[in-house]
Amino acid sequence: MVRLSKWLLKEAGTGVNKTLSEILVCPLSKQALRVCEEPPSLISDSIGVSFPIKDGIPCLVPTDGKILDTDDTMKHDNAADDSADNK
Amino acid sequence: MHSLQFSIPLLPTSRFKRHSVRCASDRQQLFNRIAPVYDNLNDLLSLGQHRIWKRMAVSWSGAKTGDSLLDLCCGSGDLTFLMSEKAGADGKVIGLDFSKEQLSIASSRQYLLSKACYNNIEWVEADALDLPFSNGYFDAITMGYGLRNVVDKRRAMQEMFRVLKPGSRVSILDFNKSMQPFTALFQEWMFDNVVVPTATVYGLAKEYQYLKTSIDEFLTGKELEKLALDAGFSYARHYEIGGGLMGNLVAAR
Numbered sequence: 064m065v066r067l068s069k070w071l072l073k074e075a076g077t078g079v080n081k082t083l084s085e086i087l088v089c090p091l092s093k094q095a096l097r098v099c100e101e102p103p104s105l106i107s108d109s110i111g112v113s114f115p116i117k118d119g120i121p122c123l124v125p126t127d128g129k130i131l132d133t134d135d136t137m138k139h140d141n142a143a144d145d146s147a148d149n150k
Numbered sequence: 151m152h153s154l155q156f157s158i159p160l161l162p163t164s165r166f167k168r169h170s171v172r173c174a175s176d177r178q179q180l181f182n183r184i185a186p187v188y189d190n191l192n193d194l195l196s197l198g199q200h201r202i203w204k205r206m207a208v209s210w211s212g213a214k215t216g217d218s219l220l221d222l223c224c225g226s227g228d229l230t231f232l233m234s235e236k237a238g239a240d241g242k243v244i245g246l247d248f249s250k251e252q253l254s255i256a257s258s259r260q261y262l263l264s265k266a267c268y269n270n271i272e273w274v275e276a277d278a279l280d281l282p283f284s285n286g287y288f289d290a291i292t293m294g295y296g297l298r299n300v301v302d303k304r305r306a307m308q309e310m311f312r313v314l315k316p317g318s319r320v321s322i323l324d325f326n327k328s329m330q331p332f333t334a335l336f337q338e339w340m341f342d343n344v345v346v347p348t349a350t351v352y353g354l355a356k357e358y359q360y361l362k363t364s365i366d367e368f369l370t371g372k373e374l375e376k377l378a379l380d381a382g383f384s385y386a387r388h389y390e391i392g393g394g395l396m397g398n399l400v401a402a403r
Contacts, residue, residue: 080272082242082272083272083274086242086244086272086283086287087274087282087283088282088283088284089282090276090277090280090281090282091280093284093285096282117250117275118254118257119257119273120250120253120257120273120274120275121274121275121276121282122250122275122276123274123275123276123277123282124248124275124276124277124280125277125280127275
């Protein structure tokens with residue numbers, strides 16, 4: 064029962080562990096991926112595509128990718144600027 | 151987020167890609183459908199022998215403690231678990247497949263088997279033709295009964311070559327397309343009288359018909375060696391095992 068709960072907690076977490084996110088690259092551009100917590104996904108900034116993480120398994124088949132709106136990329140830039148300003 | 155499905159036509163080689171995606175998609179669905187009975191059928195059809203062939207494939211890969219390993223087309227994870235035992239706690243194994251259902255079963259098996267060393271396994275859904283890894287990352291690669299199912303074998307070999315460290319090996323286990331008439335006849339007989347009837351009982355006759363077609367369309371041992379050498383491997387050798395029914399290609403970068 065304890066083992067099951069621990070396993071479920073891992074699966075319910077950020078979606079993918081840090082080591083794996085460092086190993087993986089974009090399947091198309093072969094450039095680094097950025098982890099997004101909500102929704103759990105891996106972002107390829109080089110081609111503006113996001114790949115989902117489902118049940119802790121990253122889905123990096125090219126057709127799994129979703130093209131990011133410029134709105135989404137701008138939101139990320141604004142958030143980065145805000146945190147820079149706060150510092 | 152604007153949920154546009156990633157559109158393949160944006161890519162320059164769009165026409166070729168659209169055809170190959172259609173075929174690959176059919177195969178992906180096929181493997182999703184057979185996932186629930188895949189392991190049982192493998193045991194039944196090979197009388198448990200597949201376990202021996204898989205151990206041989208892992209030995210040939212040269213995988214050892216502490217290595218970073220990749221199991222391509224991992225399916226329900228048989229080879230991945232064997233690689234995990236080789237790598238140990240300090241190593242890392244990626245089990246990669248394009249079938250969500252197979253990976254789901256692999257992930258459940260990892261939990262149920264609950265061997266401590268299996269913590270070094272990570273499952274990734276990806277395409278063997280577009281590997282999500284940087285150049286020269288892995289110490290060894292295995293691929294069991296996968297090469298025959300990829301729509302572009304040349305591209306798969308090139309990707310394997312790219313992600314392997316220099317001096318490392320790939321070990322590819324699959325059916326043998328035999329040039330020996332007796333072996334070929336025996337294989338044919340096995341299919342018609344054992345494989346397809348058994349698969350029919352499970353309601354998967356059509357799917358296992360695909361198996362026969364895929365072997366017919368597969369490459370011989372010599373052709374596989376050439377494929378590996380053309381992809382840049384410095385050494386390639388195809389070994390026949392299981393009485394000539396199976397073959398294991400070993401290639402070194």
